[in-house]
Amino acid sequence: MELKRCDRCGCFYASESNVCCNCQPKDNLEILKLNNYIEKYGNNYSLDELSVSTGISVKNLNRYINENGINISL
Template identity: 35%
Template sequence: MEAKKCLRCGIFHLGNEDVCKTCKENDMKDIEKLNSFMDYNGLEFSELKEKEAFDKVVFELGMSSEKITRYMNTYIKDEVYGGNEIKKNAESEIL
């Protein structure tokens, strides 16, 4: 097993995940909140490629754009984007 630095809290941990066990649990809670918001508002994750929809989710949930982008790249990219990562340009728009 390889020691990795947790992307969320910065501690080093052993494992294959990019986040430690505690942060993974917190990520799952945040993702549940994100999924509920998307369902309630009739949004599809593919719509978050559009800046306006993405910014609405960031504002309404109070989560950082970096956190939501990480969730989408880590946990749901294969389902929605065919494995392609979401990239942000200098103006913080989703490409």
């Protein structure tokens, strides 16, 4: 299997997922948080506001939105 570089910590790993196994739980937690936030507040805010409100970096937000098909129009 091809080695991939983790989007979160930059280490190399072999897996089908987008981040290494150390970072996968953090990703899952943030995606959960993001989904809860969107459910509660809709999607009428900028990416920067979303980042500040959720504590998730803009880089990771972009990744979740692109890779997880999160329905948000920013």
